[in-house]
Amino acid sequence: MSIIIDQNTPVLIQGITGKEGSFWAKHAKTYGTNVVAGVTPGKEGQDVDGIPVYHTVRRAVAEHHIEASLLVVPPKAARGAILEALDSGIKTIVVTAEGIPLHEMLQLRKLALEKEAMVIGGNTTGIISTGKAMMGFFPYWLDRVYKPGRVGVMTRSGSLTNEITAEIVKAGFGPSSIVGVGGDPVPFTRFAEILPLFEKDPDTDAVVMIGEIGGTMEEDVAEAIEQGLFTKPLIGFMGGRTAPKGQKMGHAGAIITAGKGTVADKVGALTRAGALVADRPSMIGPLLKQIL
Template sequence: MAIFVDENTKVIVQGLTGSQGKFHGLRNRDYGTKVVAGVTPGKGGFDVEGIPVFDTVEEAVVATGATASFVAVPPRFASAAVLEAAAAGITFIVCITEFIPARDEAMFYNIIKRDFGGTRVLGPNCPGIISPGRCNIGITSGDIAMPGGPVGIVSRSGTLTYQALYELSQKGVGQTTCVGIGGDPVPGTNFIDCLAAFEADPETKAILMIGEIGGSEEEKAAEFIRDNMTKPVVSYIAGVTAPPGRKMGHAGAIISGSQGSAKAKMEALRDAGVTVAQNPTEAGELMVDLIHSM
């Protein structure tokens, strides 16, 4: 099985006629994802290499039965795009857009939580999600993913997501689903959401969790793992040498005072029974050893 998306998921691309939307939307389609429509206001009636384009998400949903959306629009339009998708009945929204103001992220996150309880947002500022061999929504290259499981991956870092996929695949260990939750301060989907889904997925036997400095999501995840997880978790936390008070890459990757440090997160995870790696390559090696020992 897979979590959140599979081979039956029908996807629309908001921003398909733009350069990024077209590039990644067509890559997703060519991977085998059911990309059934694009949405760009004013471009309804056109098509992009056989994919029909609609003026609104509602029109696209009515015509195609899509349940997922890939938001690839500029920051100033992203919040409206996400809310339009939710209002049209889309239940899974992947937003890759970066540089969305935190205020806008908090606004659409809380509106969706209040008004559209059946809708999940992944991102923003994330690489997306891939269930290898089944569905790919976002910017992850399908070439580095290996179908069949048994490892589920959840990561705040896009680059380390790709490294984890590649290193596991090179060693013959497949993945059920890989979820890039993004590193912004207000993620629509967090570690706990993914850990709970992996715990419930019978094909996922172990989870690789990649965190980074900033915030307290990893500590919350550690508590959840301790109290709720029966499957083994291997983790790596990026940013061991990061200085306090300096943003490191992601908007949420900043140590404030004594909070959010890699050391604190690693200690919390170890205390919860997680196997914690010192670097990304070791994380992959530890996971491979774990799978081979099962």
């Protein structure tokens, strides 16, 4: 099994005829993802590597059964593309755009929750169920990173994901599914909302969480563990340990505010909840051997 998507999930790609959209559509298809259609306004009748293109999402869902959509569109077009997907009844949406206005993200998160849809992102590399399907930007051909296994990964950082997942594989394990929640201040889906999916997945034995300074998502995970909502072993790693106080570091969401969001806050909360915390990526493998 896997979480969110697998090789049977029919996927739509919005923005499929753009440079990035067409590049990753071909790679997703090669990987085994069931990409059934794409959307670019004004390009209906074209195809990308045999994938038919439509003017609108509504036109695509009228012709194909679609359960998930990958948005490869610029930030200014993201709101409209998300609304179009939600209005067409699509329940899983992955948003790669970075820098969507904060008020739009808040409004869209509220709408997605009302529609019982899962929107992942923005500013995410996407999601991948290793060996089965992917929606996003994953160099799956790197066996040292994407070797299938039984360790779930949820992350705020694309670059750290490759480094830490390589450590998981180096230790003799591999990722079951990887979910990038994204690095923007208001993620559409939070870590604590991903945990129940890993909890229910019989093919995930443990979870590695790649966090950062800023926000309270990691503290939310600690609370979920304390409440018994997540019972599998969890290892956390926090990026930004040497960040100056109050300084934004790379991601828009990685800023410490109101006395919360420091590495110390996160490490303390997770440790009290019974999770393990790695001080550096090279500790991930030994910790996994310890708990598994």
